[in-house]
Amino acid sequence: MNFATQSYAPALPAHDARTLTEGGSLAQIALDGQIYTLRITKAGKLILTK
Incomplete structure (x- = not known):
């Protein structure tokens, strides 16, 4: 049997x-x-700090 599964x-x-x-x-x-x-760094990375 072939069952097609979809996730919503x-x-x-x-x-x-x-x-x-x-x-x-x-x-x-x-x-x-x-x-x-x-903060967005000069290298384009993200830093999240408390």
């Missing part, structure tokens, strides 16, 4: 890091009363 996972929200930083390299993100800093 909801799409994950996507956010552009350059938009979050408004063209800069830093953004603050709040979660449950805590503030985190998102």
Whole structure:
């Protein structure tokens, strides 16, 4: 027998890091009363710190 299976996972929200930083390299993100800093490095990598 041949059973075709399909998975219907909801799409994950996507956010552009350059938009979050408004063209800069830093953004603050709040979660449950805590503030985190998102940083875009010169190499184009992301760092998230508390």
